[in-house]
Amino acid sequence: MTAAATSEPTVRPVKIAGVSTPIFAVLALCVAALFYGALALVGNEYLYFAGYVVLQFVVMATAWNILGGYCGYVNFGSAAFFAMGAYTTVSVYTVITDMSKTLVGQLLGTIPPPLLLVGLIVFAGVIAGLVGLGMGYLTLRLRGVFFSIATLALSVVLQTLVVNWDFVGGSRGAYVIRPNEFPLLPGGFIGYLFVIMLLLVVVALTVARGIERSRLGFGFAAIRDDEVAAEAAGVPTLRLKLIATTISGALMGMAGAPFPYYIGYLQPASAFGLEYAVNAIAMPMVGGTQSWFGPLIGAVLLGSFQQWATVSISSVLNLLIVGLLLIFFVIVAPNGIIGFIGDLSRKRRLAKLARAAIGDGVRP
Amino acid sequence: MSAQLLQISGLSKRFGGFTALNDVSLTLAAGERLGLIGPNGSGKSTLVNCMSGTLVNDSGRVQFDGHVLDGLAPHKRAYLGIARSFQLPRPFGSMSVRDNMRIPLLYTAAHRAGRQRSEPEIRDRTEELLRLVGLIDKSDARPIDLTQVDMRKLELARAMAADPKLLIADEAMAGLSNAEVDDILNLLMSLNANGISIILIEHIMKAVMAFSQRLVVLVSGNKIADGAPAEVIRNEDVVRAYLGQ
Amino acid sequence: MLDLYLNAIVSGLLLGGFYAAVTLGVAVSFGMLDVVNIAHPAFVILGSYVAYIVNAKLGLDPIVTGVLVLPIFYVLGQAIYQVSYLSFERKGSDSLRGLAFFFGLLFVTEVLLILVFGVDYRYVEAWYIGPTLRFGFIDLPLRMLVPCVLSIVLFGALHLFLSRTYTGRAIAAVSQDPTALRLLAIDPVRIKRIGFGLSIATAALAGAFLIVIQPVEPSVGREYIGRIFAICVLGGMGSLPGTLIGAILLGIVESITTTFFGPSWAPAVGFGFLLATLAFRPTGLLGR
Numbered sequence: 001m002t003a004a005a006t007s008e009p010t011v012r013p014v015k016i017a018g019v020s021t022p023i024f025a026v027l028a029l030c031v032a033a034l035f036y037g038a039l040a041l042v043g044n045e046y047l048y049f050a051g052y053v054v055l056q057f058v059v060m061a062t063a064w065n066i067l068g069g070y071c072g073y074v075n076f077g078s079a080a081f082f083a084m085g086a087y088t089t090v091s092v093y094t095v096i097t098d099m100s101k102t103l104v105g106q107l108l109g110t111i112p113p114p115l116l117l118v119g120l121i122v123f124a125g126v127i128a129g130l131v132g133l134g135m136g137y138l139t140l141r142l143r144g145v146f147f148s149i150a151t152l153a154l155s156v157v158l159q160t161l162v163v164n165w166d167f168v169g170g171s172r173g174a175y176v177i178r179p180n181e182f183p184l185l186p187g188g189f190i191g192y193l194f195v196i197m198l199l200l201v202v203v204a205l206t207v208a209r210g211i212e213r214s215r216l217g218f219g220f221a222a223i224r225d226d227e228v229a230a231e232a233a234g235v236p237t238l239r240l241k242l243i244a245t246t247i248s249g250a251l252m253g254m255a256g257a258p259f260p261y262y263i264g265y266l267q268p269a270s271a272f273g274l275e276y277a278v279n280a281i282a283m284p285m286v287g288g289t290q291s292w293f294g295p296l297i298g299a300v301l302l303g304s305f306q307q308w309a310t311v312s313i314s315s316v317l318n319l320l321i322v323g324l325l326l327i328f329f330v331i332v333a334p335n336g337i338i339g340f341i342g343d344l345s346r347k348r349r350l351a352k353l354a355r356a357a358i359g360d361g362v363r364p
Numbered sequence: 365m366s367a368q369l370l371q372i373s374g375l376s377k378r379f380g381g382f383t384a385l386n387d388v389s390l391t392l393a394a395g396e397r398l399g400l401i402g403p404n405g406s407g408k409s410t411l412v413n414c415m416s417g418t419l420v421n422d423s424g425r426v427q428f429d430g431h432v433l434d435g436l437a438p439h440k441r442a443y444l445g446i447a448r449s450f451q452l453p454r455p456f457g458s459m460s461v462r463d464n465m466r467i468p469l470l471y472t473a474a475h476r477a478g479r480q481r482s483e484p485e486i487r488d489r490t491e492e493l494l495r496l497v498g499l500i501d502k503s504d505a506r507p508i509d510l511t512q513v514d515m516r517k518l519e520l521a522r523a524m525a526a527d528p529k530l531l532i533a534d535e536a537m538a539g540l541s542n543a544e545v546d547d548i549l550n551l552l553m554s555l556n557a558n559g560i561s562i563i564l565i566e567h568i569m570k571a572v573m574a575f576s577q578r579l580v581v582l583v584s585g586n587k588i589a590d591g592a593p594a595e596v597i598r599n600e601d602v603v604r605a606y607l608g609q
Numbered sequence: 610m611l612d613l614y615l616n617a618i619v620s621g622l623l624l625g626g627f628y629a630a631v632t633l634g635v636a637v638s639f640g641m642l643d644v645v646n647i648a649h650p651a652f653v654i655l656g657s658y659v660a661y662i663v664n665a666k667l668g669l670d671p672i673v674t675g676v677l678v679l680p681i682f683y684v685l686g687q688a689i690y691q692v693s694y695l696s697f698e699r700k701g702s703d704s705l706r707g708l709a710f711f712f713g714l715l716f717v718t719e720v721l722l723i724l725v726f727g728v729d730y731r732y733v734e735a736w737y738i739g740p741t742l743r744f745g746f747i748d749l750p751l752r753m754l755v756p757c758v759l760s761i762v763l764f765g766a767l768h769l770f771l772s773r774t775y776t777g778r779a780i781a782a783v784s785q786d787p788t789a790l791r792l793l794a795i796d797p798v799r800i801k802r803i804g805f806g807l808s809i810a811t812a813a814l815a816g817a818f819l820i821v822i823q824p825v826e827p828s829v830g831r832e833y834i835g836r837i838f839a840i841c842v843l844g845g846m847g848s849l850p851g852t853l854i855g856a857i858l859l860g861i862v863e864s865i866t867t868t869f870f871g872p873s874w875a876p877a878v879g880f881g882f883l884l885a886t887l888a889f890r891p892t893g894l895l896g897r
Contacts, residue, residue, distance in 0.1 A: 068705065074705055074709065139884075139887050139888070145645045145708065146887055152647060152835070153834055153838070153879065153884075156835050156877075157877045159876075161877065164873050215470045215471075215480070218470055222456050224458070225456035225457045226456060226457070228438075228450075229454040229456065231418070231439050232418070232442060233442065233467045233522060233526065234439045234442040234467075234468055236439045236471075274716065274719075316724050319716075320720045320721065323716040323720055324713075326709065327713035330706050334706050
C-alpha cells in the first residue's frame with residue numbers, strides 16, 4: 001500500500017482520444033460541415049466575412065505552431081509568408097488582367113475563378129514552402145535565435161521588394177475583383193471563400209495532429225526538448241527542422257492566397273500587417289503550444305474577440321490587447337490555457353494522492 | 365584479440381587557446397571493455413564528444429567499424445552503432461520516461477534494423493529496457509519528477525535502446541550508492557556479454573577496476589597510460605597525476 | 610560621378626557612426642549578456658519620442674534630453690531584465706518564451722506609440738539640423754555629423770567602462786564564465802541587470818540621434834531590426850570594435866544603395882547583410 005503510494009505521484013501524460021489520422025480528418029470535415037450548415041441557416045453575410053478572418057487565423061496559428069510549438073523555433077515572419085501567398089494571387093491575377101494578350105494570360109483567363117483559387121492556394125503553398133526551406137537552410141545550422149532574427153528581418157525585406165515591384169502595384173496596391181456570384185453555395189463568392197478557408201483549417205489541423213502522433217512529431221519534440229540529445233538518439237535534426245519550416249511556411253502561404261479576393265484591394269501594408277506576425281505567435285501561446293488543440297482554441301478565442309472588438313473599439317487598441325495578452329500568458333501561464341487547465345488537474349490529483357499518503361502514514 | 369572496432373589516431377581539439385585534446389590515439393577491440401579515467405578537465409568528455417560527433421575535432425581521425433567518421437553528423441554515427449550517455453543527464457523534458465525511449469527506437473534502432481518496429485514491439489522493447497535498468501515503475505513519470513539516480517538510469521536505457529555496437533557511458537554512476545553502482549556494473553557486464561563494446565568513463569575507481577579489461581588515462585588532454593588496469597594504476601605518471609607532485 | 614561616390618561614402622560613414630550607437634545596446638545585451646532583446650529598436654524609438662515631446666513642449670535640445678533621461682532608461686532596463694529573469698531565465702525555460710516576451714514588448718511599445726501619437730512623422734528642432742559644412746564637393750550635413758561624433762563618444766565611453774572598470778569587465782565576461790564570477794563573489798544576476806540597464810540606456814541617446822537625423826513614426830523601429838542584428842553578428846557579437854566596423858560598413862553600403870538605386874531599397878540592404886553573414890560568416894568579420 002505504502003509502496004504503491006510512493007510510486008503513484010507520477011503524472012500520466014494526457015492522451016487525446018486515439019483515432020487515426022484519416023478518421024480524424026473525416027471527423028474534422030463533419031464538424032466543419034455542421035459549423036457551415038449552422039452559419040448557412042442564419043444566412044447573415046457578415047458572419048462569412050468575420051468567420052473567414054477567424055478561420056484564417058486558425059490556419060496561421062496552427063502553421064506557426066508546427067515550427068514554434070513542436071520544434072521550439074520561433075518564426076517572427078508569419079506576415080511575410082502570409083503576404084507571399086497573397087502576392088502570388090495578385091501576380092497571377094495581374095497576368096490574367098494586364099497580359100490578356102499573351103498566351104499565358106489567355107490560358108489562365110479561361111480557368112473559372114473558383115477553380116483558379118484552388119490552384120493559386122497550391123501554388124502559393126509551394127512558393128512559401130520553398131522560401132521557408134531556403135531560410136531554414138541558410139540559418140538553421142546556427143543557434144535558434146538567429147533563425148528567429150532572420151525571420152524578423154524577412155518581412156521588412158519582402159515588403160521592400162513588393163513596394164518596389166510595380167507589376168503587383170508597388171506601394172499603391174492592386175485591385176483583385178471578386179466575382180459577385182457563386183451559384184452553388186449560399187452567400188455568393190464570399191461564402192465560397194469561407195468554405196475554402198474552412199477546408200484549409202481541416203487540412204492544417206489534420207497535418208498538425210498527424211505530425212504530433214507520428215515519428216516526425218516525436219523527432220520534433222526531441223529537438224524542442226534537447227537538440228544535442230536528439231542528435232545522439234539518431235534524430236536527423238537539420239532535416240527535420242527544414243521539414244518543419246517548409247510545412248509551416250507552406251500552410252501560411254496557403255492561408256494568404258485567397259486574401260486578395262477577400263479584401264478586394266491589396267496594399268503592402270495590409271498584406272504585411274503587424275496583426276499577422278503578432279497573432280500567429282499570440283494565439284498558440286494563449287491556447288497552448290504542445291498540441292494541435294492549443295492554437296485552435298487560441299485562434300478562435302482571440303480571433304473572435306478581435307472581430308467583435310474591431311466593431312466596438314479601434315483596431316489599434318485591439319492589437320494592443322493582443323500584445324498585452326501575449327506578454328501576460330508568456331509570463332504567467334507559459335503553457336497556455338490548455339497547459340493551465342492541465343496543471344490545475346495535475347495539482348488536484350497530486351493533492352489527492354498526498355492526502356491518501358498522509359492517511360496511509362498514520363498507520364505505522 | 366578480435367578485430368579493431370574503433371581506431372582513433374592523432375586526435376586534437378582546441379578551444380581558443382586551450383588545448384583540450386592533444387594528439388590522442390586509441391583503439392578498441394570488438395567486445396572490449398575499456399575504462400577511461402583522468403582528473404576533471406583532462407579531456408575525457410571532449411574525447412567522447414569527438415567520437416560521437418557532438419564536437420568536430422581539429423585534426424586526427426576517428427574510424428569506427430570500417431567507416432571514417434570525419435564530418436559525419438552525430439545521428440549518422442548513431443546509425444553506425446555508437447551510442448552514448450551524457451555526463452549531465454539530458455532527458456527529453458516534455459516526454460514521459462516511456463516516450464524518451466521511443467526516440468532512439470524510432471530513429472537509430474529502426475535505422476540499424478532496416479525497418480520500423482510496430483507499436484507492440486516498441487512497447488515490449490521499451491518495457492524490457494526499463495525493467496533492465498529498474499525504471500519500469502516510473503514509465504509514465506516526467507523526467508522532472510525523477511531522482512538524479514533515475515535520470516542516469518534513463519540516460520543508460522535510452523543509449524541501449526539504440527542497439528549499439530559501442531556504448532560510451534560518461535559517468536553513469538556518479539552519485540549512486542554502492543548497491544546501485546553494482547547494479548549498473550552488472551548491467552554493463554551483461555550488455556558486454558551480448559557483444560557490445562563499452563567505454564566506461566568513471567571516477568569511482570573500484571567500479572572502473574572491476575569493470576575494465578584495459579585502462580586509459582588522460583591528463584590535460586594527453587594520453588599518459590594505456591594498458592592492463594593493475595599495471596596502469598602503478599604507473600608513476602598516473603600516480604603523480606592523481607596525487608599531485 | 611566621382612563626387613557622387615565620395616559623397617555617398619562620406620554620408621555612409623556618418624550614417625555608420627550613428628548605426629554604431631543604435632547597435633551598441635544590442636552588442637551588450639545579445640553579445641555579452643546573451644539576452645536576445647529584439648525589442649531594442651522599440652526603446653530607440655521610445656527615446657526619439659521622449660526627445661520629441663520635450664523638444665516640442667519645452668524647446669529643449671533633443672540630445673540634451675537624451676542625456677537627461679539616461680537614468681530613467683537605465684532603471685527601465687533593469688526592471689525589464691528583472692521580469693525576464695524571474696519569468697524565464699531562472700526557470701531555465703526554453704528560449705521560445707523569452708523571444709516571445711521581447712517580441713511582445715516590441716509590439717506593445719509600437720502600438721502604444723501609435724495610440725498616443727498616431728502614425729504621423731514627428732521631428733525636432735535644433736540649431737544643427739539645417740546647416741551643412743562644405744569641403745570642396747563633399748557635404749557634411751550637421752544633422753548627420755553631430756549624431757555621428759557623439760555616437761563615437763558614447764561608444765568610446767562605454768568601451769572604456771567595459772574594459773577598465775571592475776563592473777564593466779564583469780559584464781563583458783558574465784555569460785562566458787558565470788561560475789568564475791560566483792567564485793569572485795559577484796552575483797551574475799546583478800551584473801546582468803546592470804548590463805541590461807546600460808544597454809537600454811544607450812537607446813535613449815540613440816533615439817535622440819535618430820530623430821535628429823530623420824523624422825520618426827512608430828513603425829520606423831522595425832527597419833532597424835535587420836540593421837542592428839546584421840551589425841551585431843557581423844561585428845562578432847559583443848565585440849565593440851567589431852560592432853563599429855560592421856556599422857560603418859553597413860552605413861556605406863546602404864548609402865551607396867540609396868544614391869544609386871533609391872531610398873526605397875535601403876531597408877533590404879541590412880537584411881541582405883544579415884543573411885549573408887549568417888550563411889557564410891556566422892562568427893563575424895573579426896571572428897576566427
